[in-house]
Amino acid sequence: MNLSRRDFLKLTGGTVAVGGAALSGWGLTELIVDEGPVKSWHKSVCRYCGTGCGVMLGMNKDKLVRVRGDQEAHNKGVICIKGSMLDSLMKDPNRLKTPKIKKDGKFVEASWEEAMSLMTSKFKEALNDHGPESIGFYGSGQLLIEESYTANKLFKAGFSSNNVDGNPRLCMASAAVGYTQTFGKDEPPGAYEDIDHAETFFLIGSNAYECHPPLWERIMLRKKANKNVKIIVVDPRKTKTAEHADIFLPVLPGKDMLLLNSMCSVMSELELLDDDFIAKHVSFNDGNKKISLEEYKKFLKDYRPEKVADELGITPREIREVAYQFAKSKATMSLWTMGINQRVQGVFLNNTLNSLHLITGQICRPGATPLSLTGQSNACGGVRDTGSLAHLLPNGRLVANGTHRQEMEKLWKVPEGTIAPKPGRHALAMFDGMVKDVVKTALIMCTNPAQSLPNNRYYREGMEKAFLVVAEIFEDTETAKFADVLLPAALYIEKEGVYGQTERRYQIIEKLRDPVGEARSDFDILVDFANRMGQGNLITYKTPNECWDEYRNISKASKYDFSGITYDRLKKERGIQWPCPSEDHPGTVRRYIKGDPFADKHVNANHKVHFYGKPDGRAVVFARPYKAGVEDVSEDKPLFLTTGRVISQWHTGTMTYRISELKHSAGPGRFVFHPQDAGLNNVKKGDKIEVESSRGKMQGIVDISDHETPGVVFGAFYDAKFLVNNVVSDDHDPISKEPDYKVTAIKVKKV
Numbered sequence: 001m002n003l004s005r006r007d008f009l010k011l012t013g014g015t016v017a018v019g020g021a022a023l024s025g026w027g028l029t030e031l032i033v034d035e036g037p038v039k040s041w042h043k044s045v046c047r048y049c050g051t052g053c054g055v056m057l058g059m060n061k062d063k064l065v066r067v068r069g070d071q072e073a074h075n076k077g078v079i080c081i082k083g084s085m086l087d088s089l090m091k092d093p094n095r096l097k098t099p100k101i102k103k104d105g106k107f108v109e110a111s112w113e114e115a116m117s118l119m120t121s122k123f124k125e126a127l128n129d130h131g132p133e134s135i136g137f138y139g140s141g142q143l144l145i146e147e148s149y150t151a152n153k154l155f156k157a158g159f160s161s162n163n164v165d166g167n168p169r170l171c172m173a174s175a176a177v178g179y180t181q182t183f184g185k186d187e188p189p190g191a192y193e194d195i196d197h198a199e200t201f202f203l204i205g206s207n208a209y210e211c212h213p214p215l216w217e218r219i220m221l222r223k224k225a226n227k228n229v230k231i232i233v234v235d236p237r238k239t240k241t242a243e244h245a246d247i248f249l250p251v252l253p254g255k256d257m258l259l260l261n262s263m264c265s266v267m268s269e270l271e272l273l274d275d276d277f278i279a280k281h282v283s284f285n286d287g288n289k290k291i292s293l294e295e296y297k298k299f300l301k302d303y304r305p306e307k308v309a310d311e312l313g314i315t316p317r318e319i320r321e322v323a324y325q326f327a328k329s330k331a332t333m334s335l336w337t338m339g340i341n342q343r344v345q346g347v348f349l350n351n352t353l354n355s356l357h358l359i360t361g362q363i364c365r366p367g368a369t370p371l372s373l374t375g376q377s378n379a380c381g382g383v384r385d386t387g388s389l390a391h392l393l394p395n396g397r398l399v400a401n402g403t404h405r406q407e408m409e410k411l412w413k414v415p416e417g418t419i420a421p422k423p424g425r426h427a428l429a430m431f432d433g434m435v436k437d438v439v440k441t442a443l444i445m446c447t448n449p450a451q452s453l454p455n456n457r458y459y460r461e462g463m464e465k466a467f468l469v470v471a472e473i474f475e476d477t478e479t480a481k482f483a484d485v486l487l488p489a490a491l492y493i494e495k496e497g498v499y500g501q502t503e504r505r506y507q508i509i510e511k512l513r514d515p516v517g518e519a520r521s522d523f524d525i526l527v528d529f530a531n532r533m534g535q536g537n538l539i540t541y542k543t544p545n546e547c548w549d550e551y552r553n554i555s556k557a558s559k560y561d562f563s564g565i566t567y568d569r570l571k572k573e574r575g576i577q578w579p580c581p582s583e584d585h586p587g588t589v590r591r592y593i594k595g596d597p598f599a600d601k602h603v604n605a606n607h608k609v610h611f612y613g614k615p616d617g618r619a620v621v622f623a624r625p626y627k628a629g630v631e632d633v634s635e636d637k638p639l640f641l642t643t644g645r646v647i648s649q650w651h652t653g654t655m656t657y658r659i660s661e662l663k664h665s666a667g668p669g670r671f672v673f674h675p676q677d678a679g680l681n682n683v684k685k686g687d688k689i690e691v692e693s694s695r696g697k698m699q700g701i702v703d704i705s706d707h708e709t710p711g712v713v714f715g716a717f718y719d720a721k722f723l724v725n726n727v728v729s730d731d732h733d734p735i736s737k738e739p740d741y742k743v744t745a746i747k748v749k750k751v
């Protein structure tokens with residue numbers, strides 16, 4: 001069936017995936033756009049999210065006129081409504097087209113020469129007068145790998161400044177630390193393919209229906225094909241994902257550690273543990289030292305369902321049922337996202353999710369795996385794998401580790417001692433440093449922190465004080481307003497480079513047209529900046545392909561080895577999963593088992609798994625206690641505010657809220673109440689209210705929906721006129737430093 005996009009949105013509210021399959025039933029594989037005939041089709045990847053959908057782009061000269069899902073990619077032709085409207089984004093007439101410099105509070109057009117020399121002189125001044133800790137780079141999981149790699153190398157090895165961080169800190173940091181602590185290496189052991197083999201899906205803190213629609217559709221197809229498939233959803237809100245669950249646990253926000261530990265305790269009590277797997281492949285730890293299985297079991301006794309169910313807001317029976325289903329199913333796959341990562345106990349939650357799989361042996365088999373879903377298109381490849389966070393170096397190395405620093409200094413051909421031994425400032429600390437006037441000058445690229453950081457008013461003070469260079473595609477973003485120098489960036493198919501998504505899959509985006517106006521790719525901006533800063537000997541490559549080849553060869557020295565993934569291969573194949581140590585290697589679907597080049601020599605019929613990230617080859621099960629967060633409801637602040645996303649909008653809305661169909665589908669930003677809470681607070685749809693949290697007050701409009709649950713108010717963050725982050729708390733996980741956007745106690749009053 002062919003429909004215009006407008007009709008499609010009218011019929012569906014934009015809430016279903018566009019594709020061949022189960023959910024939508026529309027049989028749509030492409031949406032028709034009247035932009036003239038397609039002259040050539042090109043394989044690419046969607047610009048937006050970490051699902052990493054393969055798309056086919058129909059070009060008419062330099063115009064993108066059609067987008068459709070790539071049948072040969074992992075998403076099998078399915079894409080969501082955002083991806084299907086990439087052409088609208090690419091033809092937006094309001095792009096930033098020239099550099100601008102702020103003079104007397106107003107932006108005036110400038111040449112690249114003027115803008116770049118002002119930027120260079122400000123960075124040199126800060127470096128000379130205040131040292132490497134006074135500068136910073138705040139990047140993004142939406143930059144290309146070559147761009148993040150270059151910025152990271154330039155700052156850490158060129159300027160000896162570890163103040164390199166970015167929005168993946170707000171998103172994937174807890175998952176990355178979780179995997180690293182458990183397995184010794186970041187990035188998931190499994191892959192999307194596991195969806196086709198799983199019998200039980202355990203989705204916790206993920207609204208995959210709205211945020212990873214093609215993956216959700218693949219889960220639905222699996223369920224249709226096999227009647228034993230059960231879907232468990234744990235979420236304080238009755239999301240569209242939860243609506244389709246066989247078992248839905250509406251836990252209260254912020255308490256999941258009680259649930260996960262309780263599930264472990266049930267498994268221990270009912271002898272559902274996989275003793276053989278544990279004996280061969282697992283060790284136990286209390287966070288400080290190794291412990292025995294017996295000691296671990298003793299720790300779990302405090303979490304018996306009867307002890308925790310009330311606090312979770314569910315029944316002991318429900319916990320037992322879910323634990324039993326998880327352990328006994330033929331293959332259990334966990335999927336989680338921000339409801340778990342963006343939490344003050346984000347790392348512990350990630351550890352414990354991994355543990356559930358390890359103690360039941362639900363891992364390293366088709367369909368049995370803990371798969372953390374990635375948020376942004378390139379948070380994995382671009383930021384986690386390149387080590388573009390304040391505490392990391394490329395391919396799993398740590399700033400604080402002397403051997404790792406020396407390895408990178410050799411690979412980057414800089415003198416020993418060049419990389420500073422102390423981790424730099426993580427996202428919140430970077431902007432806090434600006435507030436305190438310690439971070440003087442920073443480059444912000446491909447992210448909009450003035451809207452996306454929690455406790456937003458506070459960090460904006462810092463943006464006001466520091467000298468900010470902002471590379472953007474639009475001039476009207478909240479962060480661009482704080483820029484002293486604004487640089488026009490090339491977007492998507494105006495440049496070339498690689499994205500790496502959830503399942504360790506690298507895919508290329510080819511350049512299909514020139515940038516608008518005078519815009520330059522973030523890569524070109526960084527290479528030019530490096531030269532002007534006297535770092536031409538460090539950043540020697542001139543093209544993304546040359547950069548890729550340098551980085552690809554560097555990866556050889558690590559367990560991330562993707563040296564076999566060349567641009568040539570990426571152009572021909574539909575993405576390749578690392579490890580991939582040679583050009584004739586097919587890539588690795590599942591890690592730590594036969595077929596993974598690093599496990600191969602250790603595994604045999606009797607010993608099928610080898611966790612090579614750990615010296616003893618054993619993954620670690622941590623005994624992690626629950627700790628109540630500071631942001632809990634009380635008489636004074638009786639409601640939970642939780643924040644997140646809707647299907648038709650991307651983050652801060654700069655790209656999607658200007659597209660009329662998508663704007664219409666989402667509507668303006670608002671506070672969404674369950675009918676019962678609306679009644680209790682005497683508010684109705686359309687009322688204006690004031691919301692107050694520990695961080696401040698804001699006003700907003702009320703909406704009412706059965707998708708919310710009593711006690712929980714939802715707000716999305718796409719609308720710049722509804723800055724929900726004004727009231728969201730910036731409490732964060734003490735290890736990952738990822739902020740807790742999901743749990744803020746509030747009170748409301750009608751205005």
Ligand SMILES: Nc1nc2c(c(=O)[nH]1)N[C@H]1C(S)=C(S)[C@@H](COP(=O)(O)OP(=O)(O)OC[C@H]3O[C@@H](n4cnc5c(=O)[nH]c(N)nc54)[C@H](O)[C@@H]3O)O[C@H]1N2
Nearest residue numbers: 205207211253254337338339375376644645647650651742
């Ligand atoms: N449409 C759309 N898709 C996107 C994005 C987008 O902006 N728009 N962004 C991408 C990015 S970067 C990301 S990070 C992902 C995010 O993808 P998701 O994490 O799936 O989306 P969120 O809406 O942030 O939150 C997920 C769920 O966590 C639940 N939650 C809140 N508090 C708790 C809690 O205490 N416990 C539990 N168990 N759950 C809780 C919320 O109710 C919500 O349903 O989406 C990616 N995909």
Ligand SMILES: Nc1nc2c(c(=O)[nH]1)N[C@H]1C(S)=C(S)[C@@H](COP(=O)(O)OP(=O)(O)OC[C@H]3O[C@@H](n4cnc5c(=O)[nH]c(N)nc54)[C@H](O)[C@@H]3O)O[C@H]1N2
Nearest residue numbers: 167171446447448449452471472489643644651652654741
């Ligand atoms: N309340 C609340 N806040 C949240 C979250 C939440 O759940 N709740 N989630 C957090 C999470 S998980 C994330 S990932 C962050 C995302 O937060 P941000 O990264 O701040 O949000 P985006 O809207 O993705 O910002 C990307 C910016 O880059 C610009 N841009 C697009 N393409 C390019 C390009 O090629 N080059 C350059 N230079 N610029 C480009 C866009 O116009 C946009 O302004 O938000 C975080 N904030």
Ligand code: SF4
Nearest residue numbers: 046048049053080083
């Ligand atoms: S699910 Fe994500 S990657 Fe796929 S089309 Fe939608 S936004 Fe793009």
Ligand SMILES: [Mo]
Nearest residue numbers: 170171375376
């Ligand atoms: Mo994210």
